[in-house]
Amino acid sequence: MASHQIKLTVNGAAREAEVESRLLLVHLIREVFRLTGTHIGCDTSHCGACTVILDGQPVKSCTVLAVQADGAKIATVEGLEQGGKLHPVQEGFTEKHGLQCGFCTPGMLMTASALLERNQNPSEQEIREAISGNLCRCTGYVNIVKAVQYAAGKMR
Amino acid sequence: MIPAAFDYHRPGSLEEAVALLARHGDEAKVLAGGMSLLPVLKLRLGSYAHLVDIGRIPGLDYIKEEGGLLKIGAVTRQATLERSELIRTRYPILGDAVPLIADPLVRNRGTVGGNLANGDPANDQPAIMLALGATFVVRGTRGERTIAANQFYQALYTTALAPDEILTEIRLPVPPARSGGAYVKLKRKTGDFAVAAAAVQLTLDGKGAVARAGIGLTNAGPTPLEAMDAAKFLAGKTPDEKAIAEAARLAASESSPGADVRGSVEYKREMARVMVTRALRTAIQRAGGQ
Numbered sequence: 205m206a207s208h209q210i211k212l213t214v215n216g217a218a219r220e221a222e223v224e225s226r227l228l229l230v231h232l233i234r235e236v237f238r239l240t241g242t243h244i245g246c247d248t249s250h251c252g253a254c255t256v257i258l259d260g261q262p263v264k265s266c267t268v269l270a271v272q273a274d275g276a277k278i279a280t281v282e283g284l285e286q287g288g289k290l291h292p293v294q295e296g297f298t299e300k301h302g303l304q305c306g307f308c309t310p311g312m313l314m315t316a317s318a319l320l321e322r323n324q325n326p327s328e329q330e331i332r333e334a335i336s337g338n339l340c341r342c343t344g345y346v347n348i349v350k351a352v353q354y355a356a357g358k359m360r
Numbered sequence: 361m362i363p364a365a366f367d368y369h370r371p372g373s374l375e376e377a378v379a380l381l382a383r384h385g386d387e388a389k390v391l392a393g394g395m396s397l398l399p400v401l402k403l404r405l406g407s408y409a410h411l412v413d414i415g416r417i418p419g420l421d422y423i424k425e426e427g428g429l430l431k432i433g434a435v436t437r438q439a440t441l442e443r444s445e446l447i448r449t450r451y452p453i454l455g456d457a458v459p460l461i462a463d464p465l466v467r468n469r470g471t472v473g474g475n476l477a478n479g480d481p482a483n484d485q486p487a488i489m490l491a492l493g494a495t496f497v498v499r500g501t502r503g504e505r506t507i508a509a510n511q512f513y514q515a516l517y518t519t520a521l522a523p524d525e526i527l528t529e530i531r532l533p534v535p536p537a538r539s540g541g542a543y544v545k546l547k548r549k550t551g552d553f554a555v556a557a558a559a560v561q562l563t564l565d566g567k568g569a570v571a572r573a574g575i576g577l578t579n580a581g582p583t584p585l586e587a588m589d590a591a592k593f594l595a596g597k598t599p600d601e602k603a604i605a606e607a608a609r610l611a612a613s614e615s616s617p618g619a620d621v622r623g624s625v626e627y628k629r630e631m632a633r634v635m636v637t638r639a640l641r642t643a644i645q646r647a648g649g650q
Contacts, residue, residue: 206367225368225411226401247361249399250551252465261439261468267398268469271368272391272413315465336550337463 210274214239215283223270230254232270233280241281241310245339252338255311256280262318264337281310284317292358293317293351302351304342311338316352324360326352363401370413374420374499374526377412382501382524384410390526391415392435395462395470396478414526420473423447430532434473442467451532452646453491453541453561457484460543463551477527479517479583482553486513486584487576488543491559492532500525513583538564538571540646544639545578546631548622554579555622556631558611560639562594564647570594575607575639579622580615580632587611590636599644608636 211220214237221236233239233256242265245253249267256265257279284291293316296302303309312335319326319334326334331352332345340348368391371377381388389408391397392415400406414420420435423444430451432441441447442458461467461475461484475485476496489496489509496507501524512520521527535541545557557578565571573594575587590611597603612633619625 206365208368225366226363228362228402231362247402249395249466252463255465262465263469264465267394267402267466269368269394269398271370272394272415333459334464337465 208271208274210271212273212275213277215279221270225269225271227270228266229256229258229268229270229273229278230265232273233265233278239280239282243307243310245307245311250339251308252311252315252335253308255314255338257314257318260318260321262315279314279317281313284313291317292355293320295358296351296354297348300347300351300354302343302348303340308338308340308342312340312348316348316355319352320356320359324356326356328353361402361404363398364404364407366401366408367410368413369410370416372417374414374417374528377414377417377526378499378501378524380410380412381526384412385523388412388523390477392474393437393469393471394474395466396474396480396483415471420528425450425534428534430534432472432530432532434471434477434527434529436472438462438467438470438472438475439464441472450534451541453488453543453559453643454485456541457488457543457545457559460484460545460547460557466551472530473527476512476530477519477521479513479519481513481516481582481584482579483584484543484545484554484557484578487557487559487578488561489530489532490576490584490586491541491561491574493561493574495531496527497529497531498525499528504528506531510586516582535561536563538566538647538649540564540643540648542639542642542646544635544642546635553622556580556615556617556628556635558632558635558639560636560643562599562640562643562647564599564644564649567598568649569596569598573607575611575636577611577615577632577636580617580628582616585615587614587636589614599640599649604637604640604644607640608633611636 243253245251387409541561559576617628
């Protein structure tokens, strides 16, 4: 049982893979599916750079086994843009300068998009709480909060 | 970081899971949300030849009041507790604590059972279970048994669970009238373990004196700690500021924290005293006292 045939949906497309028990979800996404928008930061479930949406919930994919995602629906940053049109959170980060180096951005975008799925009108406090598991070392978060507020406005 | 190789098992029932644990003994470990276990495996602080994933066994994810008890399925996610109206309105001690655990993304995966069964004195929920007088339901090859929370934690990362046993349910007595609880935690930042934290659950009698008090401390020694001297001191007393101060002093003197990056022994003891003081004040207020 050290290797497993798994099936999952990634950004709406059905995918299959044969994975070793110990393969991490983030490595499946980056190295097997070649979706390198999802970043590996601290690799210890602190920084949130590896955040993806697993069955509707943002999770740290460095701390999930690929085999645990068998049958799940995964969304990564590559799936945000639809038909050449940026997702409102992507537009917000562009408009409000929600990034500098950009390393945390894919994780921030996924967490923000998940927040806005369940709360279309978050307060500043709710935004700050939602992104509290995603670390940014550049912006001081002020513009990230503005970017999410911008996206919320766009989505209402 | 990549964990050492292991075999992953996904049993479809508790019976299957328990049989796998019995077969592999010390070489097997239960996987629920994985928020404690996966970092251990990745950092290679520990390794197991077999992981038994109980995350998809049906019927282990629920929060319900039944027969004078609040019952929580062991695989209930922290995020589910956090969004539960029942928890928020009737169990403020848990309502206080859950948003202070790790961060929102970790809470989407982490389970109550994992937080409790891991046996880590830095985890937040064990102290709450001690304060509430919880009982844990466990299942093994010989069937089901219950273990009181105050009998569960034996040493650092060591619990009363036998190698073939799985924690399946947490049972909390529904608090009687004039009860209140609170959890207060000092931490350096989101995601950090407690410098010190206190769980208090108490019930007042008709005259406003303390009928029962439970006090648990997080990260205050090698196991989650029940501050029994402090609780005993409070029983029968009117919980005024003087009594609160003495109970908090007793609780701090019962603690035995270790020095680390979060501070010296003296600092942590002092913070434990402050956390107990604050938790007592809030719990008393919530119980309808002063």
